[in-house]
Amino acid sequence: TTILFIYTDAKGFQEKEIREKLQAFPGGSIDLVKQESGIAVLTVNNPARMNAFSGSMMVELEERVSQLEEWTEGKGLIIQGAAGTFCSGSDLNAVRAISNPQVSPQYCQRYIQSSGQSSTQSEIYPTLGSVLNVVIDISNPQVITLPSVVGSSRLALPLLSVALVEGNALGGGAELTTACDFRLMAPGSVIQFVHKHMGLVPGWGGAARLVRIVGGQNALKMLGGALKIDPEMGLQIGLADGVLEGSLAGSGANALLEAEQWLGCYTTGPAPVIRAIKSVVVSGRELPLEVALRTERDVFGTVWGGPANLQALATKAKHK
Numbered sequence: 001t002t003i004l005f006i007y008t009d010a011k012g013f014q015e016k017e018i019r020e021k022l023q024a025f026p027g028g029s030i031d032l033v034k035q036e037s038g039i040a041v042l043t044v045n046n047p048a049r050m051n052a053f054s055g056s057m058m059v060e061l062e063e064r065v066s067q068l069e070e071w072t073e074g075k076g077l078i079i080q081g082a083a084g085t086f087c088s089g090s091d092l093n094a095v096r097a098i099s100n101p102q103v104s105p106q107y108c109q110r111y112i113q114s115s116g117q118s119s120t121q122s123e124i125y126p127t128l129g130s131v132l133n134v135v136i137d138i139s140n141p142q143v144i145t146l147p148s149v150v151g152s153s154r155l156a157l158p159l160l161s162v163a164l165v166e167g168n169a170l171g172g173g174a175e176l177t178t179a180c181d182f183r184l185m186a187p188g189s190v191i192q193f194v195h196k197h198m199g200l201v202p203g204w205g206g207a208a209r210l211v212r213i214v215g216g217q218n219a220l221k222m223l224g225g226a227l228k229i230d231p232e233m234g235l236q237i238g239l240a241d242g243v244l245e246g247s248l249a250g251s252g253a254n255a256l257l258e259a260e261q262w263l264g265c266y267t268t269g270p271a272p273v274i275r276a277i278k279s280v281v282v283s284g285r286e287l288p289l290e291v292a293l294r295t296e297r298d299v300f301g302t303v304w305g306g307p308a309n310l311q312a313l314a315t316k317a318k319h320k
């Protein structure tokens, strides 16, 4: 099930067209490593442009998310940038190429209307937004669909996800951090919604998610002031869930190791149980209460009497 191929014919055609247009802006890659531990590492890799998102990287992100959807043993996901910095947002070379005055008026109209007709370059951003919905709103594939959000019956990933922020997370890069369940910041790192300085607002879902993470007041200040959020401020407003140790930071490998250890506290245990935990929390947060309660009951049914439950009963576990 990928958003590119399960639409109706007209929509499918549109997505194919968008994909082709995105491929016209190549550069960089999105690398995925699935580990035995059940934690996968996704690397935004375009260091010559501070890991800015080219068009082909957007397409690759969608493909990597599809691979993660099929990874039934998976429990966690770390998203990082290559070479010690997170992501500087959209590739401004591509943005400049598509923002010439002849394209712009059409761009704006299409962007707002989001019509179902033939696509324009402006649909780059909403397209990636759909992928990010899947990265964050991860839930139990058996029970939750978010049709109104992703425009299809695509499901959210059942992995606990962390953005490992070293260096800068700017613009769309800041948005990407909000598409994860958690954010870990390295000393000296910055998360900054620079959209206002670019004459924009977030378009990948970053504003809606930011409000849920830090509340409306903080989100208004962050967007309105294009504030540079350092680790200390990040912790204070609840944007950061942790700050990496200074002694270990500075080296990409060590920062990743630290992030894996941090995430391991939450992903230790059998995959079906970890995935179910993600599912009940996301449904509780995102769905109307009545639906969330029903979902929780259904998810409960997937672990009740399961191997982990039976083993715990047999060993008469004490929780001291």
Ligand SMILES: CCCC(=O)SCCNC(=O)CCNC(=O)[C@H](O)C(C)(C)COP(=O)(O)OP(=O)(O)OC[C@H]1O[C@@H](n2cnc3c(N)ncnc32)[C@H](O)[C@@H]1OP(=O)(O)O
Binding pocket: 048, 049, 050, 052, 088, 089, 090, 091, 092, 093, 125, 168, 170, 171, 172, 173, 194, 195, 198, 200, 201, 202, 203, 204
């Ligand atoms: C809805 C989406 C909204 C968006 O994401 S709009 C894009 C928002 N992002 C930006 O405006 C980032 C602009 N860049 C910067 O502020 C700085 O480059 C940054 C990231 C703080 C790093 O500064 P420095 O460490 O001094 O490095 P630098 O400026 O020399 O950059 C090294 C090379 O990377 C390039 N680069 C950085 N961000 C880029 C981007 N977003 N798109 C395309 N190229 C980008 C930069 O042009 C430079 O390339 P070159 O070496 O001059 O060829």
